[in-house]
Amino acid sequence: MKRHLAEAGDAALPPGPRAMRGGWQHLESKLVHWLLFGCALLSIATTLGIVVSLLSQALGFFREVSIWEFLTGTRWAPILVPQSFGVLPLVAGTLLVTVIAAAVAMPVGIATAIFLSEYAPDRVRRIIKPSLEILAGIPTVVYGYFALTLISPLLQKVFPDMLIFNALSAGLVMGLMIIPMVSSISEDAMLAVPRSLREGAYALGATRLEVALRVTVPAALSGIIAAFILALSRAIGETMLVTIAAGATPKMTFNPLESIQTMTAFIVQLSLGETPHGSLEYNTIFAVGLLLFLMTLVMNLLGHWVVRRWQERY
Amino acid sequence: MPGSSIIEVKGLNMWYGNFQALRNISLTIPRHQVTAVIGPSGCGKSTFLRCFNRMNDLIPGARVAGQVLFDGQDIYAPGVDPTEIRSRVGMVFQKPNPFPKSIFDNVAFGLRINGYQGNLAEAVESSLRRAALWDEVKDLLHKSALALSGGQQQRLCIARAIAIEPAVILMDEPCSALDPVATLKIEDLMRSLAEDYTIIIVTHNMQQAARVSDTTAFMTMEEDRAGIVVEYGPTSELFANPKDKRTEDYITGRFG
Numbered sequence: 164m165k166r167h168l169a170e171a172g173d174a175a176l177p178p179g180p181r182a183m184r185g186g187w188q189h190l191e192s193k194l195v196h197w198l199l200f201g202c203a204l205l206s207i208a209t210t211l212g213i214v215v216s217l218l219s220q221a222l223g224f225f226r227e228v229s230i231w232e233f234l235t236g237t238r239w240a241p242i243l244v245p246q247s248f249g250v251l252p253l254v255a256g257t258l259l260v261t262v263i264a265a266a267v268a269m270p271v272g273i274a275t276a277i278f279l280s281e282y283a284p285d286r287v288r289r290i291i292k293p294s295l296e297i298l299a300g301i302p303t304v305v306y307g308y309f310a311l312t313l314i315s316p317l318l319q320k321v322f323p324d325m326l327i328f329n330a331l332s333a334g335l336v337m338g339l340m341i342i343p344m345v346s347s348i349s350e351d352a353m354l355a356v357p358r359s360l361r362e363g364a365y366a367l368g369a370t371r372l373e374v375a376l377r378v379t380v381p382a383a384l385s386g387i388i389a390a391f392i393l394a395l396s397r398a399i400g401e402t403m404l405v406t407i408a409a410g411a412t413p414k415m416t417f418n419p420l421e422s423i424q425t426m427t428a429f430i431v432q433l434s435l436g437e438t439p440h441g442s443l444e445y446n447t448i449f450a451v452g453l454l455l456f457l458m459t460l461v462m463n464l465l466g467h468w469v470v471r472r473w474q475e476r477y
Numbered sequence: 478m479p480g481s482s483i484i485e486v487k488g489l490n491m492w493y494g495n496f497q498a499l500r501n502i503s504l505t506i507p508r509h510q511v512t513a514v515i516g517p518s519g520c521g522k523s524t525f526l527r528c529f530n531r532m533n534d535l536i537p538g539a540r541v542a543g544q545v546l547f548d549g550q551d552i553y554a555p556g557v558d559p560t561e562i563r564s565r566v567g568m569v570f571q572k573p574n575p576f577p578k579s580i581f582d583n584v585a586f587g588l589r590i591n592g593y594q595g596n597l598a599e600a601v602e603s604s605l606r607r608a609a610l611w612d613e614v615k616d617l618l619h620k621s622a623l624a625l626s627g628g629q630q631q632r633l634c635i636a637r638a639i640a641i642e643p644a645v646i647l648m649d650e651p652c653s654a655l656d657p658v659a660t661l662k663i664e665d666l667m668r669s670l671a672e673d674y675t676i677i678i679v680t681h682n683m684q685q686a687a688r689v690s691d692t693t694a695f696m697t698m699e700e701d702r703a704g705i706v707v708e709y710g711p712t713s714e715l716f717a718n719p720k721d722k723r724t725e726d727y728i729t730g731r732f733g
Contacts, residue, residue: 284537359574363634365535367587367641368564377590382577 217456220449227443233450239413239429241447242438248447250454252413256423257455260334260405261398263419267338268394272345273380273387279346280353281375292347299343307407310336315408322420328410331419337404341394348393352386353379385470392466396459402427426455483508483645483675484529489543491524493536498524500703502543504694506645511667511676513690513712515683517727520696521704522679523571526647529677530566531559548644564591567638568647572654573630575622575637580605580614583622583633587641600640607673608636609666628659635666639674646670648678652685664689683728687716695724 225233228248236249275295279288315332319325356379364378380387410422411432424432430448438444484506491499498521506512514522524533531552533539544551552562564587575583584601593600601618605611610632614625622633631651638646648667652660667676667689680686686693693712698704708715708724719725 357574359570359572360576362532362535362570363574363576363637364586365560366530366532366563366568366570367590367637368560369587369590370560373590377586378576 214456217449217453220446221453223441224443224446224450228450237415239424241433241444242436246444248450250426250451252415253424253426253429253451254454255415255417256330256405256409256413257399257425257427259330259417259419259423260337260409260425261395263331263334264337264341264398265391265395267335268341268345268398269391271338272342272390272394273349275342275346276349276353276387277375277380279350281371281379295343295346298339299347301340303340303401303403304407306336306340307404310404310408325420326410326422328408328412328422329420330409330423333405333409334419336408337398337401340401340404341397344394344397345390348390349383349387352383352390355386356382388469389466392462392469396462399459399462400427400455402431406431426451481508482506483548485544485546485549486528487544487546489525489528489541489545491521491528491533491542492538492540494538497701497703499528500699500705502704502706504706504709506675506677507692508675509671509673510691511671511678511689513686513693514677514679514696515681515686515693515727516696516704517698518681519702520698522696523649525696525704525706526649526677526679529645529647530563530568532563532568534559564641565643566645566647567641567643569631569634569638569649569651571650573627573634575625575630575633577621577623579619580622580625580633581618584636584640587637591641593641604636604640605633607639607670608632609662609669610636626659628655628662631655631659631663632666635663635670639670643674645675645677648676650679650681653681660685683716687712695719695721695727697723697727 233248233250235251236247237251238247238249239252240247275291279291283291310332311327314336315325315327315329318329318332319327322331325331360378360382361374364374369377405425406428409425409428411424411428412422413424413429414421416423430451433445433448482505486502486504486506489499489502490497502525514525516522527533528541528545529547529552533541541553543553545553547562547566551557552559576586578586581601584604585597588597588600602611602615605614610629613629614633617624622630625633631654635646635651652663655663664685667678670676671691678686678690690712692710693715694709695707695715696704697707708719708721710720715724716728719728725731
C-alpha cells in the first residue's frame with residue numbers, strides 16, 4: 164500500500180532530470196527489490212531445509228524406536244549391546260550444564276549491565292565494554308581447554324573425588340562464556356530507558372541502587388528476558404566446550420561433580436565415529452538433533468510470550 | 478509560619494565543567510507561597526531550580542559554590558545526603574514522566590523507598606485527592622499510568638511528589654507539554670497546594686507566572702551566557718513597575 168502511494172507521489176512530480184532515467188530506474192528498483200527479498204528468503208529457506216532434513220532422517224529412526232521409548236527411557240546406549248535409546252540421560256546432561264551456566268551468567272551478567280548503565284563513569288565503560296566483547300569473540304574450543312586444564316584441576320582441590328571431565332567445570336565456564344551476551348543485551352535495554360524516568364525516581368529521594376532495581380530494570384525487563392533466553396539457547400546448543408570438558412558418559416544424574424554427556428556432545432561423538440550412514444545408530448543423531456531444535460524453539464516461543472506479558476512500555 | 482522564608486540562597490554560582498551557568502545569585506524563598514522564575518530560553522532557570530534539590534549532582538562535571546540554606550541548613554554542606562534533601566524537596570518535570578507501572582505503584586513509589594510504615598492505600602488515596610485526580614482514577618488504580626492523558630499524567634506526577642510530604646515542590650515548566658484546559662487545572666492545583674507546600678515554578682509563560690505566583694524572579698544571561706537574577710520581588714510589583722530596564726523589556730515583549 165505504502166509503495167503504491169510513493170509511486171503515485173513520484174508520478175505527480177514535474178519531470179526533472181530523474182525522468183530521463185525513467186525505464187532503467189524502474190528496472191533497477193525492481194532488481195534491488197528482488198535481490199533483497201532473495202537474501203531475506205535465504206535464511207527462511209535454510210531453516211526449512213534444516214527442519215526437513217532433520218525430520219526425514221529422524222523419521223527413519225522413529226520407525227524402529229517408538230517416540231515413547233525415546234522420550235522416557237533412562238538409558239542411552241545406541242552403540243553398545245544391549246542397545247537402548249532412552250534420551251533422558253542426554254537431556255539431563257544438557258539441562259545440568261545449562262542450569263549451572265545460567266546460575267553464573269544471569270546474576271553476574273545483569274549486575275554487569277547495571278554497573279555499566281547506572282554506575283560506571285564513561286571512562287570505565289569505555290574499557291569494560293570492549294573487554295566483554297573480546298570475551299564473546301574467543302572460540303569455544305579455547306573455553307573448552309580452559310575448563311579442562313585450569314578450572315577442573317582447581318575444582319579437584321575442593322572436590323578430590325571429582326573426575327577431570329565433569330558437568331560443574333563445563334557449566335561454570337559456559338556461564339563465563341555467555342556473560343557478555345547477557346550483559347550486553349541487558350545493558351542496551353537499560354540504556355534505552357529514558358533519562359526522565361530515572362530523574363523522576365531520583366527526585367523522590369531514591370538512591371542509585373533503588374533507581375536501578377525499581378525503575379531501570381523493570382522498565383528494561385523485556386530486553387533482559389530476551390537476553391536470558393538467547394543466552395540459554397546458546398548454552399543448550401553449545402557443543403565444543405561440553406564435548407571437551409563435560410565428558411562422554413550419558414548418565415541420568417543431576418550431580419554436577421559427575422562426568423556426563425550432553426545432547427550436542429553425543430552428536431559430535433557419533434558423527435566422528437565409524438558408524439555407517441543410514442544405520443539406525445547413525446539416525447540417532449537426527450532424533451537427538453530434532454529434540455534439541457524443538458527445545459530451543461520452545462524456549463524462544465516462551466521468551467516471546469514472557470516478553471509480551473511482562474513488558475513495561477514507556 | 479507563613480510569611481517567613483524557607484530557603485535562602487547566598488552567593489550561588491554554578492558551573493558545568495568550565496562553563497559558568499549561574500552567577501552570584503542571592504534570594505530568599507517565602508514559605509507557603511508560589512515563587513515563579515521567568516526569563517528567556519537558556520538563561521539557567523532550570524539549572525537554578527535543580528540547585529534546590531541537588532539534581533545537578535547527577536550531571537558529571539557540575540559544580541556549585543555558595544550556599545542554599547533550607548530551613549537554615551546548607552544543603553551543599555559536606556556530609557549532607559542528597560537523597561535526604563530530595564525526599565524533602567520534591568520535583569515535577571517539564572514532560573510528565575510517570576513510571577511504566579500502575580497508577581497506585583506510581584504514587585506509592587516514594588513511600589515505599591522511604592520506608593513508609595502507615596497504611597499505603599490511604600496515603601495513596603489522600604495524595605491523589607490533593608492532586609485533584611482521585612475521582613478520575615479511583616477505579617483504575619491498578620491500570621498502567623501511561624493510559625492516562627497528558628494532563629492526568631502530570632497531576633499523577635504531582636500526587637507522586639506530594640505523597641512523601643515534601644516541604645517544597647519544584648516545578649520545571651510543568652505545563653509546557655499540556656493543552657490550555659489541562660494547564661488551567663494544574664494552575665488551580667498549584668494555588669491550592671500552596672496552602673500546605675512551598676512551590677517554586679519555572680515557566681516560559683509570563684501570564685502563567687502572573688496568574689499563579691506571589692513572588693517572581695526574573696533571570697537573564699550575561700555576555701558569557703552565565704545566568705543571573707536581575708530582579709526579584711512581589712509578582713504584582715514586578716509586572717506593574719519593573720525596576721530594571723531588562724525586566725521591562727522582557728515583560729513587555731521587546732526581548733526574549
